[in-house]
Amino acid sequence: MVHHMPIExxxxxxxxxxxxxxxxxxxxxxAERIKYGITSSGVGSDFSTAAVMAHRMVWGMGMGKSGFIGNYSAxxxxxxxxxxxxxxxxxxQELLREQLVEVEKLLKDNWKIVERFTA
Structure with a gap:
Protein backbone atom coordinates (compact mmCIF):
# COMPACT_ATOMS: atom_id res chain seq x y z
CA MET A 1 0.00 0.00 0.00
CA VAL A 2 1.25 3.45 -0.92
CA HIS A 3 -0.21 6.63 0.55
CA HIS A 4 0.72 10.22 1.14
CA MET A 5 1.18 11.75 4.55
CA PRO A 6 2.00 15.46 4.68
CA ILE A 7 4.77 16.47 7.06
CA GLU A 8 2.80 19.54 8.02
CA ALA A 31 5.85 -1.07 -8.42
CA GLU A 32 3.66 -3.94 -9.64
CA ARG A 33 4.63 -3.25 -13.25
CA ILE A 34 8.32 -3.20 -12.38
CA LYS A 35 8.28 -6.31 -10.17
CA TYR A 36 5.73 -8.51 -11.92
CA GLY A 37 5.33 -7.03 -15.40
CA ILE A 38 1.56 -6.91 -14.81
CA THR A 39 -0.79 -5.20 -12.39
CA SER A 40 -3.65 -6.35 -10.19
CA SER A 41 -7.09 -5.04 -9.32
CA GLY A 42 -5.53 -3.53 -6.22
CA VAL A 43 -4.62 -0.39 -8.16
CA GLY A 44 -8.26 0.53 -8.81
CA SER A 45 -8.72 2.83 -5.84
CA ASP A 46 -5.34 4.47 -6.42
CA PHE A 47 -6.26 5.05 -10.07
CA SER A 48 -9.54 6.65 -9.04
CA THR A 49 -7.69 9.00 -6.71
CA ALA A 50 -5.07 9.86 -9.33
CA ALA A 51 -7.61 10.38 -12.12
CA VAL A 52 -9.81 12.64 -10.01
CA MET A 53 -6.80 14.65 -8.86
CA ALA A 54 -5.37 15.08 -12.38
CA HIS A 55 -8.82 16.08 -13.62
CA ARG A 56 -9.22 18.70 -10.89
CA MET A 57 -5.74 20.06 -11.51
CA VAL A 58 -6.26 20.49 -15.25
CA TRP A 59 -9.99 21.21 -15.42
CA GLY A 60 -10.48 23.28 -12.29
CA MET A 61 -7.22 24.83 -11.12
CA GLY A 62 -5.47 25.98 -14.28
CA MET A 63 -2.59 23.53 -13.77
CA GLY A 64 -2.58 22.18 -17.31
CA LYS A 65 -0.14 23.04 -20.08
CA SER A 66 -2.70 24.67 -22.35
CA GLY A 67 -2.87 27.80 -20.26
CA PHE A 68 -6.65 27.57 -19.90
CA ILE A 69 -7.72 29.48 -16.82
CA GLY A 70 -11.00 28.78 -15.11
CA ASN A 71 -13.01 25.93 -13.71
CA TYR A 72 -14.13 24.03 -16.79
CA SER A 73 -15.79 21.39 -14.61
CA ALA A 74 -18.33 24.04 -13.63
CA GLN A 93 -4.00 11.93 -19.21
CA GLU A 94 -0.62 13.43 -20.16
CA LEU A 95 -0.14 14.64 -16.60
CA LEU A 96 -0.79 11.12 -15.30
CA ARG A 97 1.60 9.57 -17.83
CA GLU A 98 4.36 12.08 -17.06
CA GLN A 99 4.07 11.41 -13.35
CA LEU A 100 4.05 7.64 -13.91
CA VAL A 101 7.36 7.96 -15.80
CA GLU A 102 8.81 9.91 -12.87
CA VAL A 103 7.54 7.37 -10.32
CA GLU A 104 8.92 4.44 -12.31
CA LYS A 105 12.31 6.14 -12.56
CA LEU A 106 12.32 6.88 -8.82
CA LEU A 107 11.39 3.30 -7.94
CA LYS A 108 13.94 1.76 -10.31
CA ASP A 109 16.68 4.04 -8.99
CA ASN A 110 15.79 2.98 -5.44
CA TRP A 111 14.63 -0.59 -6.03
CA LYS A 112 16.85 -2.10 -3.33
CA ILE A 113 15.09 0.08 -0.77
CA VAL A 114 11.68 -0.87 -2.17
CA GLU A 115 12.57 -4.56 -1.90
CA ARG A 116 13.50 -4.12 1.76
CA PHE A 117 10.01 -2.82 2.52
CA THR A 118 8.22 -5.51 0.52
CA ALA A 119 10.19 -8.52 1.73
Missing amino acids: EIHAPDQESFVGWLRASLGGYA INKNERSTAITDMLEREA
Whole structure:
Protein backbone atom coordinates (compact mmCIF):
# COMPACT_ATOMS: atom_id res chain seq x y z
CA MET A 1 0.00 0.00 0.00
CA VAL A 2 1.25 3.45 -0.92
CA HIS A 3 -0.21 6.63 0.55
CA HIS A 4 0.72 10.22 1.14
CA MET A 5 1.18 11.75 4.55
CA PRO A 6 2.00 15.46 4.68
CA ILE A 7 4.77 16.47 7.06
CA GLU A 8 2.80 19.54 8.02
CA GLU A 9 -0.80 20.66 7.70
CA ILE A 10 -1.45 22.22 4.30
CA HIS A 11 -4.38 24.61 4.06
CA ALA A 12 -4.00 25.54 0.40
CA PRO A 13 -1.98 22.89 -1.45
CA ASP A 14 0.04 24.08 -4.42
CA GLN A 15 0.82 22.34 -7.70
CA GLU A 16 3.90 20.67 -6.24
CA SER A 17 1.78 19.13 -3.47
CA PHE A 18 -0.77 17.81 -5.95
CA VAL A 19 1.98 16.32 -8.12
CA GLY A 20 3.40 14.58 -5.05
CA TRP A 21 -0.01 13.11 -4.25
CA LEU A 22 -0.40 11.97 -7.86
CA ARG A 23 2.94 10.22 -7.68
CA ALA A 24 2.00 8.53 -4.40
CA SER A 25 -1.26 7.34 -5.97
CA LEU A 26 0.64 5.84 -8.93
CA GLY A 27 3.31 4.17 -6.77
CA GLY A 28 1.61 0.82 -6.27
CA TYR A 29 0.80 0.47 -9.96
CA ALA A 30 4.36 1.34 -10.96
CA ALA A 31 5.85 -1.07 -8.42
CA GLU A 32 3.66 -3.94 -9.64
CA ARG A 33 4.63 -3.25 -13.25
CA ILE A 34 8.32 -3.20 -12.38
CA LYS A 35 8.28 -6.31 -10.17
CA TYR A 36 5.73 -8.51 -11.92
CA GLY A 37 5.33 -7.03 -15.40
CA ILE A 38 1.56 -6.91 -14.81
CA THR A 39 -0.79 -5.20 -12.39
CA SER A 40 -3.65 -6.35 -10.19
CA SER A 41 -7.09 -5.04 -9.32
CA GLY A 42 -5.53 -3.53 -6.22
CA VAL A 43 -4.62 -0.39 -8.16
CA GLY A 44 -8.26 0.53 -8.81
CA SER A 45 -8.72 2.83 -5.84
CA ASP A 46 -5.34 4.47 -6.42
CA PHE A 47 -6.26 5.05 -10.07
CA SER A 48 -9.54 6.65 -9.04
CA THR A 49 -7.69 9.00 -6.71
CA ALA A 50 -5.07 9.86 -9.33
CA ALA A 51 -7.61 10.38 -12.12
CA VAL A 52 -9.81 12.64 -10.01
CA MET A 53 -6.80 14.65 -8.86
CA ALA A 54 -5.37 15.08 -12.38
CA HIS A 55 -8.82 16.08 -13.62
CA ARG A 56 -9.22 18.70 -10.89
CA MET A 57 -5.74 20.06 -11.51
CA VAL A 58 -6.26 20.49 -15.25
CA TRP A 59 -9.99 21.21 -15.42
CA GLY A 60 -10.48 23.28 -12.29
CA MET A 61 -7.22 24.83 -11.12
CA GLY A 62 -5.47 25.98 -14.28
CA MET A 63 -2.59 23.53 -13.77
CA GLY A 64 -2.58 22.18 -17.31
CA LYS A 65 -0.14 23.04 -20.08
CA SER A 66 -2.70 24.67 -22.35
CA GLY A 67 -2.87 27.80 -20.26
CA PHE A 68 -6.65 27.57 -19.90
CA ILE A 69 -7.72 29.48 -16.82
CA GLY A 70 -11.00 28.78 -15.11
CA ASN A 71 -13.01 25.93 -13.71
CA TYR A 72 -14.13 24.03 -16.79
CA SER A 73 -15.79 21.39 -14.61
CA ALA A 74 -18.33 24.04 -13.63
CA ILE A 75 -19.35 24.61 -17.25
CA ASN A 76 -22.17 22.40 -18.49
CA LYS A 77 -20.89 19.83 -21.00
CA ASN A 78 -23.34 21.14 -23.60
CA GLU A 79 -21.88 24.64 -23.24
CA ARG A 80 -18.23 23.54 -23.68
CA SER A 81 -16.71 22.99 -27.08
CA THR A 82 -15.68 19.45 -27.93
CA ALA A 83 -12.21 20.73 -28.81
CA ILE A 84 -11.68 22.22 -25.34
CA THR A 85 -13.08 19.12 -23.64
CA ASP A 86 -10.79 16.87 -25.70
CA MET A 87 -7.76 19.05 -24.98
CA LEU A 88 -8.43 19.07 -21.24
CA GLU A 89 -8.91 15.28 -21.22
CA ARG A 90 -5.62 14.81 -23.12
CA GLU A 91 -3.81 17.11 -20.69
CA ALA A 92 -5.11 15.23 -17.65
CA GLN A 93 -4.00 11.93 -19.21
CA GLU A 94 -0.62 13.43 -20.16
CA LEU A 95 -0.14 14.64 -16.60
CA LEU A 96 -0.79 11.12 -15.30
CA ARG A 97 1.60 9.57 -17.83
CA GLU A 98 4.36 12.08 -17.06
CA GLN A 99 4.07 11.41 -13.35
CA LEU A 100 4.05 7.64 -13.91
CA VAL A 101 7.36 7.96 -15.80
CA GLU A 102 8.81 9.91 -12.87
CA VAL A 103 7.54 7.37 -10.32
CA GLU A 104 8.92 4.44 -12.31
CA LYS A 105 12.31 6.14 -12.56
CA LEU A 106 12.32 6.88 -8.82
CA LEU A 107 11.39 3.30 -7.94
CA LYS A 108 13.94 1.76 -10.31
CA ASP A 109 16.68 4.04 -8.99
CA ASN A 110 15.79 2.98 -5.44
CA TRP A 111 14.63 -0.59 -6.03
CA LYS A 112 16.85 -2.10 -3.33
CA ILE A 113 15.09 0.08 -0.77
CA VAL A 114 11.68 -0.87 -2.17
CA GLU A 115 12.57 -4.56 -1.90
CA ARG A 116 13.50 -4.12 1.76
CA PHE A 117 10.01 -2.82 2.52
CA THR A 118 8.22 -5.51 0.52
CA ALA A 119 10.19 -8.52 1.73
